[in-house]
Amino acid sequence: MHQQKPDPLWNKSPTPSKAKTYKPADFQLAADLSHCLCPAGKRLYRTGKNCTLNGYASVRFQGALRDCEPCTQRPQCLKDPAKTRARQVTFLQGKRDDTPSYTDLMKPKIDSDLGKRMITQRFATVEPVFGNLRGNKRLHRFTLRSKAKVDGQWKLFCLMHNLEKLAHHGYAA
Known part of the structure; x- marks a missing residue:
């Protein structure tokens, strides 16, 4: 039988601390x-x-x-x-050595004017759409079978995403 986990925002009891191990x-x-x-x-x-x-x-x-x-x-x-x-x-x-990491090499590139412009352009890509469909619309997997039905379900979720954008941001005529 499925038992629901307690709500972490409601449960105010202190969490038991883990046993200390040797360091x-x-x-x-x-x-x-x-x-x-x-x-x-x-x-x-x-x-x-x-x-x-x-x-x-x-x-x-x-x-x-x-x-x-x-x-x-x-x-x-x-x-x-x-x-x-x-x-x-x-x-x-x-x-191990004094060679800078890839992260350290990228920091000056990202902090430059060109890098800042490139980062702002990433917000216009398709990645936020996938994040919205997965996180907000909970499209983690398709519930239908066959290529035609999956295509229809995908188009339905994309339509819902686009309608939501129009509702929130309006459109220019």
């Missing part, structure tokens, strides 16, 4: 980066060389199953102890 700062990293020690004193072994995580050089470690599975601190160490067998932890070492 990488709680682990002791060896000086030679060969291993680290967990808060329970067990050794985690290095599981990769030259790891990159979001542009940062990183060092990854994983605990041995013989140490992690019987550990008493498992609930504080793992987010989901039922699914995860051994703890993994990653230490970030700093940016």
Whole structure:
């Protein structure tokens, strides 16, 4: 039987906070980066060389199953102890290189006068139409079968979109 979810705007009870798990700062990293020690004193072994995580050089470690599975601190160490067998932890070492990201390269182009004009022209494309049909009209999938019927349903939704534009903005005769 379907049970309706409670309305998040009406339910004012505080949400229960997630259990706090150990962070990488709680682990002791060896000086030679060969291993680290967990808060329970067990050794985690290095599981990769030259790891990159979001542009940062990183060092990854994983605990041995013989140490992690019987550990008493498992609930504080793992987010989901039922699914995860051994703890993994990653230490970030700093940016991999100083080359700028694609986002940093695009910022001056977008902030220029030409870029601002180009961004304003994107509002006249078909993308807002798809967003309106999907978000406001809830056309997530077609309810009819066959190409002719789907075409008719699509044209009906497009007609509704265009009539709504005329109603809200008027038209120049």
